[in-house]
Amino acid sequence: MKEGILVTCEEAKQTLHFHLDGDDHHPHVKLAHHHRVTCAHCEAHLDQLKEVERELRSMVQLSAPCSLHERIMKRVQSTPQKRPLYGSVDRGKLM
Amino acid sequence: MDHVAQGVLEEAQMGDVAAFEKIVNAYENRLFTMAFRMLGNRTEAEDAVQETFLRVYTNLPRYNETYQFSTWIYRIATNVCIDGLRKRRPHQSLDVDDGEEGNRDGYERLASDEQDPLDFVVQTERCADVQRALNDLPVTYRTVLILKYIQELSLQEISDILHVPVTTVKTRIHRGREAMKERFVDVPVS
Numbered sequence: 001m002k003e004g005i006l007v008t009c010e011e012a013k014q015t016l017h018f019h020l021d022g023d024d025h026h027p028h029v030k031l032a033h034h035h036r037v038t039c040a041h042c043e044a045h046l047d048q049l050k051e052v053e054r055e056l057r058s059m060v061q062l063s064a065p066c067s068l069h070e071r072i073m074k075r076v077q078s079t080p081q082k083r084p085l086y087g088s089v090d091r092g093k094l095m
Numbered sequence: 096m097d098h099v100a101q102g103v104l105e106e107a108q109m110g111d112v113a114a115f116e117k118i119v120n121a122y123e124n125r126l127f128t129m130a131f132r133m134l135g136n137r138t139e140a141e142d143a144v145q146e147t148f149l150r151v152y153t154n155l156p157r158y159n160e161t162y163q164f165s166t167w168i169y170r171i172a173t174n175v176c177i178d179g180l181r182k183r184r185p186h187q188s189l190d191v192d193d194g195e196e197g198n199r200d201g202y203e204r205l206a207s208d209e210q211d212p213l214d215f216v217v218q219t220e221r222c223a224d225v226q227r228a229l230n231d232l233p234v235t236y237r238t239v240l241i242l243k244y245i246q247e248l249s250l251q252e253i254s255d256i257l258h259v260p261v262t263t264v265k266t267r268i269h270r271g272r273e274a275m276k277e278r279f280v281d282v283p284v285s
């Protein structure tokens with residue numbers, strides 16, 4: 001089987017995600033890699049998926065507002081806990 | 096990975112509110128970020144975080160070690176967020192199937208223009224673009240992308256949180272990335 005010939009764009013694209021996940025041992029990834037380096041279309045597709053990953057990773061981590069924290073603690077103080085499922089509270093068994 | 100000491104957990108299970116506050120401290124920013132990314136606005140995110148911690152507190156005596164505490168708390172948070180989305184659109188399915196063909200009928204779009212001005216304080220412009228793309232994604236895909244890329248959880252943890260096999264998590268991530276690419280990356284493929 002000659003590399004690059006049997007792999008269509010559609011087949012190559014399916015392996016892009018295995019490549020992104022680091023599953024490079026997946027049998028088709030090598031063949032698809034060969035296709036990709038010679039195919040601008042698939043190379044661009046991979047770049048765009050990497051861009052999606054970058055943008056998601058760079059999203060700002062938010063801080064919970066202090067007012068929310070206070071609201072939660074206030075509610076908790078007036079909320080009863082459920083009973084443990086098995087008999088009376090036994091730390092050893094629970095944990 | 097758990098973020099609270101075992102002793103703190105045990106005290107909170109006995110109803111110790113001060114111990115429970117340590118759990119709130121350890122998770123509130125993480126959960127607020129997750130809820131905001133899931134729901135797309137501050138008001139609903141705050142409500143979801145409050146509801147999550149109340150459910151965590153009331154059910155804490157029934158938590159057992161079957162799953163890591165972190166997994167347990169994320170599962171509750173995920174359920175609360177998805178419940179919130181269901182209430183918003185009660186008659187629409189939030190799920191897409193995991194079959195070979197993408198099921199476009201299951202796609203659900205949420206209004207992204209209902210943000211209050213405060214929401215923009217916590218977001219850069221670029222970040223707001225990504226948020227809009229997330230809001231537009233089917234919830235199934237949105238959930239896995241947020242857990243993986245924003246909460247930085249492992250595939251195994253995501254699998255435990257969602258009660259689906261790792262292979263299913265991977266498939267959803269693959270489809271989610273493609274869906275994000277369609278909505279978000281504006282450079283046309285030549």
Ligand SMILES: [Zn+2]
Nearest residue numbers: 009039041042
């Ligand atoms: Zn190609």
